[in-house]
Amino acid sequence: MKKYTEIADINSIPEIIKEAIQLKSNPFQFEALGKHRTLVMLFFNSSLRTRLSTEKAAKNLGMYVTVLNVNDAWNLEYENGAIMNLNTAEHVKEAAQVISQYGDIIAIRAFPTLKDKAKDESEYIINSFIKYATVPIVSMESATAHPLQAMADAMTIEELKTKKRPKVVLTWAPHTKVLPQAVPNSFVKMMQNLDVDFSITHPKGYELNPEITKETPINYNQDEALKDADFVYAKNWCSYSEYGQILSTDNQWMLTKSKLSKAKFMHCLPVRRNVVVEDAVLDSEQSVVIQQANNRTYAAQIVLKKLLENL
Ligand code: CP
DSSP, rough: OBSSSSGGGOOOOOHHHHHHHHHHHSSTTTTTTTTTTTEEEEEEOSSHHHHHHHHEEEEEEETTEEEEEEGSSSEEETTTOOOOOOOEEEEEEHHHHHHHHHSSSEEEEOOOSSSSSHHHHHTHHHHHHHHSSOOEEEESSSSSSSSSHHHHHHHHHHHOOSSSSSEEEEOOOOOOOOOOOOHHHHHHHHHHHHSEEEEEEOOOOOOOHHHHHHHOEEOHHHHHHTTTTTTEEEEEOOOOTTTTTTOOOOOOGBBBBHHTTTEEEOOOOOOOTTTBHHHHHTTTTTTTTHHHHHHHOOOOOOOOHHHHHHH
């Protein structure tokens, strides 16, 4: 593997998920692999899980870790040929090459604007680093993708499934803030590559990018969609067609214990209790959100391991 910024960077998804689960059972077995190697983590946005789990993953592999909150550093310029006489002090061309002198792998979190669709879809931050850095890049959530989260989600389903082909439903849920499509985008792509009966449910107007959902069934009736589900993944996202808009806050879409029935409940966290999902779900044995969060470490670790092996 040369980078991990999208699901498509993985050659064999079922195989890497099995390897990640195996790594979880003996996390220090490759601690010599990262000796004298450094992971630089660049955060343009806040994080709890991604920051802590990726650092832990790197340390399990024997790596050093340096974290930079980019907003505390120089304001970067991304435009080619820009006359930098305003508020950008350093061009990404230098910054990416310089950071490559200090880190053997660079991990980046850079959220979308949710105002300018074309700019967000250009993934100009992460793609600039891919272009100008001289070391591998890992996405810790970009404008349109959260592939480390999707890997942890797939691991969790693999660990908990009780049938060969479980029914997995991604359901939109209400939220008060404008949230990105990165998590659902990567979850959809991941599920399309696994042996699962996968569908999506959301109110009309919340269709994800059709180039991502492709032939995945969409049901606008949440009750119907959730029937006999084995795993229900709840997540809010803002409208893609009316980009960045909140079209509904209908709390009828909040996930309840009765809607969940016998399914396992999944969410990437952080989650707003009694807005996205009711307490009775999160506080029940059916919630697997902590297991998902734990798996973030081993998802990051298998990715770092593959990159280290390729240095
Ligand atoms: N799920 C997730 O990425 O959590 P953080 O935003 O806390 O990193």
